[in-house]
Amino acid sequence: MPFTPVQKVSAYESIVLQIESAIANGDLKAGDRLPGERKLMADFSVSRATVREALRVLQATGVVESRPGDPRGPVISHYSPRLLEKSMSQLARLDSVSRVEVLQFRLLLEGSATRLAARNRSEADLDLITARLRELEASIQADGAKFFSEHVSRFHAAIRRASGNQLIEICGNVIGGITAELMVRRLHTDADQLAIVQRSALDGARLVEAISARDAEGAAAVQVENIYRFYADDLDPAEVDALRPFVDASPVVE
Amino acid sequence: MPFTPVQKVSAYESIVLQIESAIANGDLKAGDRLPGERKLMADFSVSRATVREALRVLQATGVVESRPGDPRGPVISHYSPRLLEKSMSQLARLDSVSRVEVLQFRLLLEGSATRLAARNRSEADLDLITARLRELEASIQADGAKFFSEHVSRFHAAIRRASGNQLIEICGNVIGGITAELMVRRLHTDADQLAIVQRSALDGARLVEAISARDAEGAAAVQVENIYRFYADDLDPAEVDALRPFVDASPVVE
DNA sequence: GCGGGTTTACTGGTCTGACCAGTAAACGGA
DNA sequence: TCCGTTTACTGGTCAGACCAGTAAACCCGC
Numbered sequence: 001m002p003f004t005p006v007q008k009v010s011a012y013e014s015i016v017l018q019i020e021s022a023i024a025n026g027d028l029k030a031g032d033r034l035p036g037e038r039k040l041m042a043d044f045s046v047s048r049a050t051v052r053e054a055l056r057v058l059q060a061t062g063v064v065e066s067r068p069g070d071p072r073g074p075v076i077s078h079y080s081p082r083l084l085e086k087s088m089s090q091l092a093r094l095d096s097v098s099r100v101e102v103l104q105f106r107l108l109l110e111g112s113a114t115r116l117a118a119r120n121r122s123e124a125d126l127d128l129i130t131a132r133l134r135e136l137e138a139s140i141q142a143d144g145a146k147f148f149s150e151h152v153s154r155f156h157a158a159i160r161r162a163s164g165n166q167l168i169e170i171c172g173n174v175i176g177g178i179t180a181e182l183m184v185r186r187l188h189t190d191a192d193q194l195a196i197v198q199r200s201a202l203d204g205a206r207l208v209e210a211i212s213a214r215d216a217e218g219a220a221a222v223q224v225e226n227i228y229r230f231y232a233d234d235l236d237p238a239e240v241d242a243l244r245p246f247v248d249a250s251p252v253v254e
Numbered sequence: 255m256p257f258t259p260v261q262k263v264s265a266y267e268s269i270v271l272q273i274e275s276a277i278a279n280g281d282l283k284a285g286d287r288l289p290g291e292r293k294l295m296a297d298f299s300v301s302r303a304t305v306r307e308a309l310r311v312l313q314a315t316g317v318v319e320s321r322p323g324d325p326r327g328p329v330i331s332h333y334s335p336r337l338l339e340k341s342m343s344q345l346a347r348l349d350s351v352s353r354v355e356v357l358q359f360r361l362l363l364e365g366s367a368t369r370l371a372a373r374n375r376s377e378a379d380l381d382l383i384t385a386r387l388r389e390l391e392a393s394i395q396a397d398g399a400k401f402f403s404e405h406v407s408r409f410h411a412a413i414r415r416a417s418g419n420q421l422i423e424i425c426g427n428v429i430g431g432i433t434a435e436l437m438v439r440r441l442h443t444d445a446d447q448l449a450i451v452q453r454s455a456l457d458g459a460r461l462v463e464a465i466s467a468r469d470a471e472g473a474a475a476v477q478v479e480n481i482y483r484f485y486a487d488d489l490d491p492a493e494v495d496a497l498r499p500f501v502d503a504s505p506v507v508e
Numbered sequence: 509g510c511g512g513g514t515t516t517a518c519t520g521g522t523c524t525g526a527c528c529a530g531t532a533a534a535c536g537g538a
Numbered sequence: 539t540c541c542g543t544t545t546a547c548t549g550g551t552c553a554g555a556c557c558a559g560t561a562a563a564c565c566c567g568c
Contacts, residue, residue, distance in 0.1 A: 046551080048552090049552070052520085056314070060315055061315075067519085069518080069559040070519060087340075094333050104422070165355045166351050168359060246366075301523045301524070303523070304522065323548050327548080
């Protein structure tokens with residue numbers, strides 16, 4: 001018998017559902033305004049407390065934004081990766097998720113982003129990437145490894161942007177942010193910071209060259225190899241072994 | 255001047271922040287209980303309405319769960335991919351995100367999941383994958399394309415599970431769910447459903463063989479090729495072109 | 509007629525205090 | 539010792555109130 005389990009939905013949940021489906025089917029779209037809380041409480045015939053709880057969850061899930069005092073009411077948000085960021089770092093921080101899994105995922109995303117960037121980049125993309133590389137180099141010249149993590153993040157972000165795939169770009173940004181913490185720790189524990197960082201900048205230059213030449217496989221290989229080498233010393237043999245497939249999948253073309 | 259923009263945090267936000275950081279630094283962990291709302295309102299010295307709004311956003315972001323009548327109070331949740339699912343389908347459904355981007359991402363994830371599965375699968379993994387393939391074949395025998403999408407999803411999910419990378423697994427599950435809609439539409443519009451579906455099942459058999467033989471590259475190639483072919487007819491040449499790199503990166507080994 | 513300060517009518521944020529249906533643990537009788 | 543009953547409490551909802559803050563309407567001097 002195809003009975004479905006009953007699910008009692010509370011008043012505020014029903015409001016959330018109604019508003020979400022109004023957005024899903026196009027009745028409401030980003031930028032539109034919801035009525036104020038007092039109007040909503042009349043529309044749904046619930047108390048204000050209930051309306052507010054509904055608005056709170058819509059706000060927490062990035063669906064609407066409200067500002068006190070605004071007579072125009074809450075506004076349907078434009079997309080922001082905030083929620084994705086939050087949920088993915090939640091996942092990555094799980095005890096059951098190992099460093100290796102995070103690094104595998106990173107290699108995967110950065111590798112493809114780079115491959116796509118080399119294929120699809122516009123001149124403007126290339127300019128931005130080059131500019132970010134220059135900033136990175138200048139920062140190393142001036143302050144050594146001090147601001148390396150910030151600048152290399154921006155450099156990589158520019159490459160992801162050039163990939164033309166927003167899914168890869170945004171997931172890459174998120175994972176990049178998470179691994180940035182690892183990176184800072186990595187640099188902190190290593191005496192030979194400067195050598196590592198300079199090596200990374202050199203790889204960056206080769207990378208930009210390959211992207212500029214639209215050499216997708218070459219670019220991806222340099223990128224993946226660079227990231228891999230950055231963490232490799234820190235990992236034990238088993239971990240290294242688990243990472244190899246992601247590096248070898250993009251053989252370095254010399 | 256390094257001034258930081260002031261950010262007034264409201265009462266309920268402060269509560270959310272405090273509870274979240276208590277979890278982050280280990281004072282609270284999954285399974286632990288929060289005091290009831292009345293106790294919390296005394297602890298934070300705010301009204302119950304404020305406590306409830308805080309609990310609502312914690313609940314919406316999957317941090318806590320509460321059940322009416324439970325004298326033990328709200329409980330800190332175990333991780334669930336619900337939020338990740340929600341935020342990623344939010345992203346994938348954006349108008350600015352094209353079908354091709356979603357499919358690229360899917361090829362990327364399924365390809366690596368398969369590669370890893372072939373390397374890392376346990377015997378139990380292999381058994382489960384095989385069982386899912388048998389179910390898929392039986393379903394086609396009995397009902398043709400009718401339940402294809404459900405069964406093939408479960409088959410792929412089993413492979414992702416065997417990959418041993420939870421990031422790839424969960425993201426793959428999410429994207430799988432999203433593309434399942436595309437799949438249903440695809441099958442609906444095609445007169446030759448049965449042929450497509452049978453072909454897919456054949457690929458599945460080759461896939462299981464390769465995973466069983468721990469042939470990572472072979473498995474990945476079959477998987478990616480299969481998914482690609484499934485949608486290829488539906489796409490225009492430019493879209494096909496954007497997908498090729500993801501297919502060619504795993505050359506078919508005959 | 510037109511800018512710029514002032515008023516005003518609202519907004520969202522918070523509080524108090526109340527009632528209800530439902531739960532789980534303590535209680536009590538067999 | 540077991541099982542039904544009570545009970546004290548839970549979360550969900552409501553009504554009504556106050557406040558700080560906003561934006562648009564207003565009005566005044568020019």
